[in-house]
Amino acid sequence: MNTKKVVVLAAVALVLFLLITRPVESADAVQQVLTWLREGAESIITFLKSLFG
Numbered sequence: 464m465n466t467k468k469v470v471v472l473a474a475v476a477l478v479l480f481l482l483i484t485r486p487v488e489s490a491d492a493v494q495q496v497l498t499w500l501r502e503g504a505e506s507i508i509t510f511l512k513s514l515f516g
Contacts, residue, residue, distance in 0.1 A: 482489050
């Protein structure tokens with residue numbers, strides 16, 4: 464088994480472990496990441512509007 468497969472399997476196992484053992488904290492983390500992505504997208508849109516508007 465190559466290193467990339469081992470790393471991917473370990474990451475998937477860790478995510479599943481956290482989802483099963485700490486579902487509330489996992490949901491909070493996902494919500495925080497989605498908030499960061501939304502805020503980043505809004506910032507980019509604001510920049511583009513300022514640039515071309």
